[in-house]
Amino acid sequence: MKAILGLFSWESGQVVIQGQPVTMTSHRVLDEVGALIEYPGLYPFLTGYQHLELFANDGPQKQARIQQIIETLKIDSYINQKAKNYSLGMKQKLGIALALLNDPQLVILDEPMNGLDPQATKDLRDLIISQAKKGTTFLISSHILSELEKIVDEVVVLDQGKIIKQAKMADLSIAGQKFILLKTDDNVKAAEALQAAGYQLEVIKDQLKIEQSESNELAKLIKLLSAQQINLVDVAHQQNDLETSLLNILGKHEQDSQVKE
Amino acid sequence: MITLVKQEIYKLLHKKSTLILTVIQLIIMIGTAILIKSKSNLFDPTSAILDGFGGLMWSLFVLIAAAASIIAMEFQHGTIKELLYRRYYRGQILISKWLTIFLYSLYYYVMTFVVALLLKIALFNSAFKFTAIYANNMSYLKIMFLGFLGSFLTLWLLLSLVFLLANIFKSNGAAITVGIVGYFATNLISGVMFLLMNKWEWLKWNPFNMMNLSTQLLEPTAKTMTLLSTQQMVIGNLVYLVIFLALGYFVFQRRNV
Numbered sequence: 336m337k338a339i340l341g342l343f344s345w346e347s348g349q350v351v352i353q354g355q356p357v358t359m360t361s362h363r364v365l366d367e368v369g370a371l372i373e374y375p376g377l378y379p380f381l382t383g384y385q386h387l388e389l390f391a392n393d394g395p396q397k398q399a400r401i402q403q404i405i406e407t408l409k410i411d412s413y414i415n416q417k418a419k420n421y422s423l424g425m426k427q428k429l430g431i432a433l434a435l436l437n438d439p440q441l442v443i444l445d446e447p448m449n450g451l452d453p454q455a456t457k458d459l460r461d462l463i464i465s466q467a468k469k470g471t472t473f474l475i476s477s478h479i480l481s482e483l484e485k486i487v488d489e490v491v492v493l494d495q496g497k498i499i500k501q502a503k504m505a506d507l508s509i510a511g512q513k514f515i516l517l518k519t520d521d522n523v524k525a526a527e528a529l530q531a532a533g534y535q536l537e538v539i540k541d542q543l544k545i546e547q548s549e550s551n552e553l554a555k556l557i558k559l560l561s562a563q564q565i566n567l568v569d570v571a572h573q574q575n576d577l578e579t580s581l582l583n584i585l586g587k588h589e590q591d592s593q594v595k596e
Numbered sequence: 597m598i599t600l601v602k603q604e605i606y607k608l609l610h611k612k613s614t615l616i617l618t619v620i621q622l623i624i625m626i627g628t629a630i631l632i633k634s635k636s637n638l639f640d641p642t643s644a645i646l647d648g649f650g651g652l653m654w655s656l657f658v659l660i661a662a663a664a665s666i667i668a669m670e671f672q673h674g675t676i677k678e679l680l681y682r683r684y685y686r687g688q689i690l691i692s693k694w695l696t697i698f699l700y701s702l703y704y705y706v707m708t709f710v711v712a713l714l715l716k717i718a719l720f721n722s723a724f725k726f727t728a729i730y731a732n733n734m735s736y737l738k739i740m741f742l743g744f745l746g747s748f749l750t751l752w753l754l755l756s757l758v759f760l761l762a763n764i765f766k767s768n769g770a771a772i773t774v775g776i777v778g779y780f781a782t783n784l785i786s787g788v789m790f791l792l793m794n795k796w797e798w799l800k801w802n803p804f805n806m807m808n809l810s811t812q813l814l815e816p817t818a819k820t821m822t823l824l825s826t827q828q829m830v831i832g833n834l835v836y837l838v839i840f841l842a843l844g845y846f847v848f849q850r851r852n853v
Contacts, residue, residue: 340681343852359686360849366683376674380611389603390678433678
């Protein structure tokens with residue numbers, strides 16, 4: 336991320352945004368980019384409003400854009416206080432406001448949920464989704480996969496600085512299997528019956544875990560069980576989430592690299 | 597570039613210390629003037645007036661601190677990232693800071709000059725006439741102006757070094773210390789330095805010798821000690837200025853943040 340923003344030197348390859356190269360010393364195209372890297376850098380002696388005024392591009396819409404971003408991020412209650420009195424969450428929100436201030440086409444956010452309370456996290460999520468619908472591209476890094484899962488369309492997995500997987504979210508989910516968890520009044524009998532019918536199953540505590548390969552799988556299962564006079568007590572679905580998929584990918588990658596060695 | 601300089605000035609003006617330091621500057625100058633006036637049997641007002649009633653010395657400290665912090669504060673607050681990942685060339689960011697401090701130093705020198713003139717007229721009007729000849733066939737006003745000019749040039753030699761150090765160490769403490777020590781060291785070591793220069797003449801080109809420019813502007817005979825003509829000293833100051841600024845630029849361009 337720092338390399339994309341021209342903050343860090345790199346050994347090989349090049350960074351190109353909209354067909355224009357980015358180097359450490361020259362990067363005109365970053366005009367279209369907003370960012371929040373690591374922690375928000377703020378001047379303790381300036382108020383939030385003064386920060387926005389300082390970094391807002393000049394133009395007739397300047398004041399309107401500042402007001403707009405203050406409203407969107409709901410930071411008006413403390414915008415006129417000096418930044419040295421801000422809490423972590425307040426700083427984070429102002430940092431995000433600064434990243435979005437000049438209506439960039441690409442926004443780079445590094446761990447944007449840091450220090451935000453649950454309400455603010457949800458607000459930010461909604462904001463990112465609505466901005467993305469308007470055509471802004473977001474590049475977000477995060478270790479909080481459950482949050483990431485709710486907003487991203489495409490995932491790039493890095494391990495030790497190398498890209499090991501780049502895929503659409505939808506493709507990853509398909510790669511992650513779906514399961515049906517059954518609880519019956521006689522699990523032993525049910526397991527026998529299902530195995531006899533050719534199902535692969537796994538017994539986890541008092542549940543039977545069966546892979547769902549067709550959409551009408553459940554109907555078939557119910558028919559089969561009721562034919563055997565077995566009553567269903569509970570049915571649950573389980574889908575591999577981003578975390579499980581990622582751990583699988585990382586695990587595979589590690590195995591592969593060990594094999595190569 | 598104008599936008600960047602405006603932004604730097606905006607930050608400078610919104611620091612509380614900026615206003616306070618100017619007020620202290622005025623208090624020092626007025627206080628010194630009143631003290632000298634009240635003890636006129638002990639002090640000769642002439643040299644105090646020509647030194648801006650202590651204002652020049654204070655300006656030097658303020659400007660060294662300002663030059664160090666305009667660079668170091670960005671690293672300290674982490675704001676250097678926000679400054680750099682914009683459409684501007686990296687070099688422009690640094691140059692805008694140089695220009696801001698240049699304007700700030702002009703402000704201090706002009707203010708000190710004008711206030712010193714006003715205090716002279718208000719309190720010591722009878723001491724001498726500005727147009728009268730002071731020494732070396734130069735009027736008081738010309739001597740005062742040359743003193744300020746020489747001080748300004750040597751100040752910038754120090755500031756270019758401070759910019760470089762603030763860039764390398766990313767902290768204003770080290771840069772300020774070296775700047776101020778550098779200023780005093782010139783007076784302390786000049787005796788030894790002149791001795792060594794008599795032995796090895798090429799030593800006359802060392803930067804500490806360049807710091808004697810103000811003295812030599814006022815007292816042309818000083819060149820028997822500095823071994824340089826006034827013109828050579830002016831050029832020497834500018835050459836060191838360019839070298840230090842260029843080194844700072846070089847470091848800044850390659851820094852990973």
